[in-house]
Amino acid sequence: MQTAILAVTLAVLTIIGFYMGRSRSVSVAAGNLRRLHSLPGYYGYYVALWCGIPAFAVLATWLSLETTIVETLVIASLPETTQALPESRLNLLINDIRNLASGNIVSREVDPELQAAAERYQSLRQTGFLAAAAVTLSLAIAGLAWGRRLIGPGLKARNQVETVVRVFLIVSSTIAILTTIGIVLSLLFEAIRFFALVSPLEFLFGLKWSPQTALRADQVGSSGLFGAIPLFSGTLLISFIAMCVAGPAGLLSAVYMSEYAHPRMRAVAKPILEILAGIPTVVYGFFAALTVAPFFRNTGAGVGLEISSESALAAGVVMGIMIIPFVSSISDDVITAVPQAMREGSYGLGATRSETIRQVIIPAALPGIVGGFLLAMSRAIGETMIVVMAAGLAANLTVNPFEAVTTVTVQIVTLLIGDQEFDSAKTLAAFALGLMLFCVTLCLNVIALHVVNKYREQYE
Amino acid sequence: MADSTPQAMPQEAAPISEPPPAAEPLKTSTDSGNGAVKFASRKVCVYYGEKQALFDVDLDVLKNKVTALIGPSGCGKSTYLRCLNRMNDTIPICRVTGEISLDGVDIHSKAVDVVHLRARVGMVFQKPNPFPKSIYDNIAYGPRIHGIASSKGELDDIVQSSLEKAGLLKEVHDRLQEPGTGLSGGQQQRLCIARAVAVEPEVILMDEPCSALDPIATARIEELIDELRENYTIVIVTHSMQQAARVSQRTGFFHLGELVEFGETEQIFTNPQDERTQGYITGRFG
Numbered sequence: 001m002q003t004a005i006l007a008v009t010l011a012v013l014t015i016i017g018f019y020m021g022r023s024r025s026v027s028v029a030a031g032n033l034r035r036l037h038s039l040p041g042y043y044g045y046y047v048a049l050w051c052g053i054p055a056f057a058v059l060a061t062w063l064s065l066e067t068t069i070v071e072t073l074v075i076a077s078l079p080e081t082t083q084a085l086p087e088s089r090l091n092l093l094i095n096d097i098r099n100l101a102s103g104n105i106v107s108r109e110v111d112p113e114l115q116a117a118a119e120r121y122q123s124l125r126q127t128g129f130l131a132a133a134a135v136t137l138s139l140a141i142a143g144l145a146w147g148r149r150l151i152g153p154g155l156k157a158r159n160q161v162e163t164v165v166r167v168f169l170i171v172s173s174t175i176a177i178l179t180t181i182g183i184v185l186s187l188l189f190e191a192i193r194f195f196a197l198v199s200p201l202e203f204l205f206g207l208k209w210s211p212q213t214a215l216r217a218d219q220v221g222s223s224g225l226f227g228a229i230p231l232f233s234g235t236l237l238i239s240f241i242a243m244c245v246a247g248p249a250g251l252l253s254a255v256y257m258s259e260y261a262h263p264r265m266r267a268v269a270k271p272i273l274e275i276l277a278g279i280p281t282v283v284y285g286f287f288a289a290l291t292v293a294p295f296f297r298n299t300g301a302g303v304g305l306e307i308s309s310e311s312a313l314a315a316g317v318v319m320g321i322m323i324i325p326f327v328s329s330i331s332d333d334v335i336t337a338v339p340q341a342m343r344e345g346s347y348g349l350g351a352t353r354s355e356t357i358r359q360v361i362i363p364a365a366l367p368g369i370v371g372g373f374l375l376a377m378s379r380a381i382g383e384t385m386i387v388v389m390a391a392g393l394a395a396n397l398t399v400n401p402f403e404a405v406t407t408v409t410v411q412i413v414t415l416l417i418g419d420q421e422f423d424s425a426k427t428l429a430a431f432a433l434g435l436m437l438f439c440v441t442l443c444l445n446v447i448a449l450h451v452v453n454k455y456r457e458q459y460e
Numbered sequence: 461m462a463d464s465t466p467q468a469m470p471q472e473a474a475p476i477s478e479p480p481p482a483a484e485p486l487k488t489s490t491d492s493g494n495g496a497v498k499f500a501s502r503k504v505c506v507y508y509g510e511k512q513a514l515f516d517v518d519l520d521v522l523k524n525k526v527t528a529l530i531g532p533s534g535c536g537k538s539t540y541l542r543c544l545n546r547m548n549d550t551i552p553i554c555r556v557t558g559e560i561s562l563d564g565v566d567i568h569s570k571a572v573d574v575v576h577l578r579a580r581v582g583m584v585f586q587k588p589n590p591f592p593k594s595i596y597d598n599i600a601y602g603p604r605i606h607g608i609a610s611s612k613g614e615l616d617d618i619v620q621s622s623l624e625k626a627g628l629l630k631e632v633h634d635r636l637q638e639p640g641t642g643l644s645g646g647q648q649q650r651l652c653i654a655r656a657v658a659v660e661p662e663v664i665l666m667d668e669p670c671s672a673l674d675p676i677a678t679a680r681i682e683e684l685i686d687e688l689r690e691n692y693t694i695v696i697v698t699h700s701m702q703q704a705a706r707v708s709q710r711t712g713f714f715h716l717g718e719l720v721e722f723g724e725t726e727q728i729f730t731n732p733q734d735e736r737t738q739g740y741i742t743g744r745f746g
Contacts, residue, residue, distance in 0.1 A: 263552070341589035345652070347550060349602040349659055350579030359601065364592045 006133050007059065013140045014052035017147065021047025024151050038158035046157040049164055050147030055140035062132040070124045077120055079113070097121050187438060190422075190431030197425040198226045203432060205229065209395035209406075211415060211426045226429055228436065230397040234405035238316045238387060239380040241401055245320025246376055250327025251369065257328070258335040259357055270332070277325035281385040288318035288390035305402060310392035313401040319386050326376040334368030335361060367451050374448035378441040384409035408433050498523045498663060498693045499544055504558035506539050506548065513539050516558070517719045519712055521663070526685060526694045528708030528725065530701060532740065535714040537697045541665050544695065545581040546574050562663075579606055582656030586668040588648035590640035590655070595632055598640040598651055599623065602659035618658055626654035627684050646677025653684065657692075664688065666696040670703065682707050701741055705729050713737045 025043035029036045036043070071094055075083060082093065096106050100118035108114070151157075195203070206227020253273065257266050293314035300307030307313065338361050346356040362369070384407075392404035393414060415430040422428070499521035506514040514536045521527050521544075529537040539548070546567060548554040560567050567577055579602075590598050599619045602608075609615035619636070623629035628650045632643070640651050649669055656664055666685070670678040685694060685707045698704050704711050705725060712722040713736070721728060721737045732738045 339589070341585060341587055342591060344547065344550065344583075344585060345589040345591065345655075346601070348545065348547065348578060348583035348585070349605070349655065350575050350577075351601075351605050352575055355605050359605070360591050 002129055002133075003059075003063065006136065007056075010052065010055050010059065010136060010140055013055075013137075013144065014048045017051035017144045018044040018048040020144065020148055021045070021151060024148050025157075028151055028153060035153045037154060037156050038161075042157040042161050043151050043155070045161045046155070047144060047147035047151070049161065050143040050150075051140050052143075053164075054143050055136040058139055059132065059136045062128070062136075066125070066128060066132075070121060070128060073124055074117055074121050078117060082113075101125075184438065187431050187435045190428055191435040194425060194428035194432045197428065198432075202226060203228050203429075207397055209411070211411070211429055224425060226425065226432075228408070228433065230395040231406060231408045231411055231433065232436075233397055233399070234312065234391070234395070235381055235407040235409075237312050237399060237401065237405055238319060238391060238407060239377060241313060241316025242320035242323060242380040243373070243377060245317055246323045246327050246380075247373060249320070250324045250372075250376070251331050253324070254328045254331035254335055255357060255362075258332050259353065259361070270329075273328060274325050276322065277329075279322070281322065281383060282389075284318050284322050285385040285389035288314050288386050292318050293390055300402065307402040308392075308404050310390060310394075310404040311402050312391055312405045315387050315391035316401065318390060319380055319383055322383070322386065323376040323379055326379055327372050330372030330375065331365070331369045334365040334372070337368070338364045367454055371448045371452035374444050374451070378444040378448070381444070382409060382437065382441055384413060388413060408437050412437075496523045497521070499560065499562055499695075500564075501540075501543070501560040502558055504540065504543060504556065504560060506536070506543060507555040507557075508551070509553045513717050514543075515717045519719055519722055521693060521695055522710065523693050524689060524691075525710055526689050526696060526708040528704035528711045529695065529697045529714060530699075530704050530711060530740070531714035531720075533699075536717040537712075537714045538667050540714070540719075541667055541695060541697050544663070544665055545578050545583055547578075547583065549574060579659050580661055581663045581665060582659055582661035584649070584652050584656055584664065584666045584669050587672050588645060588652050590643070590648050590651050592639065592641055594637045595640045595643070595651060596636040599655050599658045602655060606659060608658075608660070622654040622658040625657050625688065626650045627680060627687075628654055644677075646673050646680060649673060649677070649681060650684065653681070653688075657688070661692065663693045663695065666694065668697050668699060671699060678703070701729070713740060715740070 022040045022044035024047070025036055025040045026033070029040075033040065074097060075090070075094070078093075083090075085093070092107070096108060096114065097117045098121065100106050100110065100114060101122045106114075203226050206225060207229050208225040208227045209230045210225040212224060257270055257273075261269065289310075293309055293311060296311060296314050296317075297307045297309050342360050342364060343356055346360045347353075351359070387407045387410050391406060391410070393406050393410065394404045395406050395411070396403055398405060412430045412433050415427060415433075420427040497520045499519075501517055501519050504514060504517040504519075505512060517536075517540055519540070529541065531537050542548045543556055543560060544562075544567075546556075548556055556568070562577070562580070565572065591601065593601070596619055599622050600609075600615055603615060603618050609618055620629065623632065628647060631647060632638075632651075640648065643651060649672075653664075653669075670681050673681065682703065685696065688694060696704075696707065708725045710723065711725040711728040713720045713728065713732075713734070715736050721732060721734045723733075728737065729741060732741060738744075
């Protein structure tokens with residue numbers, strides 16, 4: 001709360017800085033704005049930046065370091081015997097002190113020592129905050145005065161403001177990149193821990209997946225088998241079925257939408273098709289589990305086929321329906337992007353519409369269509385919810401679509417649901433699977449982007 | 461006009477109203493008196509939605525002659541050209557009325573299949589538009605879809621002779637499998653002419669075929685048009701009056717959707733009957 005008030009005060013000071021800078025520049029110009037190097041607004045931003053950046057930087061630094069500093073000081077004030085406690089016990093104690101200070105429930109008897117520590121914690125935080133507030137506010141005011149003093153007709157305010165803006169833009173774009181790197185690293189480190197327990201060869205080429213391990217030495221339980229092949233074969237089987245549904249349906253609907261449909265029909269049908277992409281996958285999941293899977297099982301029973309109620313077929317078909325919009329809207333875009341001159345050239349030679357589509361338009365759009373297929377494929381591989389609900393958990397190594405299979409994503413979910421101990425191979429296996437999956441979809445995306453880019457060059 | 465062409469093609473041909481009963485009967489020969497009439501059009505009107513783009517155009521295209529259509533931008537000359545192979549059918553909002561006949565047969569009658577019509581009446585467009593295929597496949601495209609060649613050898617011959625006719629064979633004979641889009645602009649346009657010729661049409665329509673080309677490539681195409689005249693009837697739309705004067709035997713001047721004047725090229729350029737024609741060819745407007 002205090003921090004929020006401080007931040008608002010700083011923001012207000014910054015805004016005041018903007019107006020002060022602007023009016024200062026106008027008065028410096030003495031009525032002739034042409035004398036200024038930049039427009040008055042830039043002088044406003046200039047002062048505002050001087051006022052805001054140092055102050056907010058100090059505030060942010062303080063907020064990120066506050067806990068560590070205060071806790072170190074509190075621990076230092078505790079008796080030596082307490083300080084000698086193992087780290088985990090010490091953490092518990094610190095937690096209690098913090099809870100006591102903020103008036104929450106405490107897990108132990110409140111003795112005078114704890115009480116004193118809590119008071120000390122509270123007062124340290126208060127002092128720290130006051131110090132931070134004093135420093136930031138004086139920095140803001142000093143920056144304001146300094147920036148205002150610098151204003152003169154010769155000050156290149158626009159250039160300097162634009163430099164700062166560019167730095168902000170660079171920082172923003174770096175955030176996305178750093179996050180990606182962070183995700184990869186977190187996967188990588190846990191995966192390395194996993195591979196210390198299970199050999200990579202066993203993981204990559206093992207044919208059995210059974211991640212349950214005994215928790216205690218005397219427990220009767222399986223030893224845990226971590227062969228990822230059944231998972232990847234399951235993933236590929238379901239993705240393959242999905243692409244068998246989405247590929248033809250998506251491509252043909254794109255051809256219809258872009259070449260045959262009346263504009264009015266297209267205006268109605270295309271958004272409806274794209275609604276498919278907006279349905280949450282959970283909804284597809286119970287559609288698959290409650291409607292499609294029983295339908296397949298009953299139909300199968302009718303013609304003498306044994307289809308289990310959790311089958312790769314049901315999950316694959318529903319997933320295929322889900323990714324139709326990916327295939328169709330990208331294909332539609334690339335087909336529409338084929339120049340009209342190609343169509344006229346073909347019609348002008350006496351080709352029919354279907355000949356034109358098959359022999360001129362599809363070949364011209366093919367790289368883009370392939371790119372769309374690959375993007376849809378990587379979407380299918382990463383899909384989880386439908387498979388959790390409709391395909392089951394049994395890690396069967398099979399290519400029979402009527403049996404239950406499981407996928408990489410489903411296993412990651414089941415491995416990480418609930419409270420998990422992070423020193424067992426069972427939990428860590430999830431990270432190894434995640435890393436593998438990341439590599440596969442990354443490769444697919446890279447190929448897809450490459451193909452799509454190559455297509456772009458063709459008509460320019 | 462053509463630039464705003466939407467993607468879709470209407471399921472049926474643009475509706476054609478009955479020609480007015482008072483219309484002149486179609487003649488096989490007109491005032492010029494020499495040569496047979498290939499295309500005869502009577503009272504051709506074209507509408508884009510509500511807007512009328514052509515007004516009662518009567519024009520005869522003579523066999524084995526080059527007919528040039530000139531006029532300022534937006535005067536309807538390309539629109540008229542696109543009526544001749546019913547290319548306007550590909551524009552949903554476009555409607556054509558009046559009568560156009562090819563060798564005495566109405567091209568809008570039920571007996572005429574638009575696909576056959578376009579095989580008989582080839583077209584070369586303003587911008588070279590080779591398909592993103594090899595040079596060979598570009599030319600073989602038409603013969604393949606019409607089943608003209610019965611064997612691979614025959615198809616090879618058609619490709620060779622079409623390239624020869626378009627004056628391109630010497631430049632590309634050793635790289636027939638390379639993409640047609642890799643050629644220069646002038647070569648691409650000659651490739652498109654070769655592609656049209658390969659279907660063995662009777663008429664070739666050219667919509668400003670040289671507007672995207674440099675003077676040297678233009679000169680080659682003009683030479684080519686003169687050679688092609690022996691075997692084909694050619695209708696060419698052009699912005700360049702010099703080009704019309706050089707390549708054509710007959711010239712029509714369009715202005716604001718009307719055919720203002722039509723006659724022997726020499727007469728149009730030396731002794732125009734209409735004031736507007738005179739104004740245009742002397743550069744006073746347009």
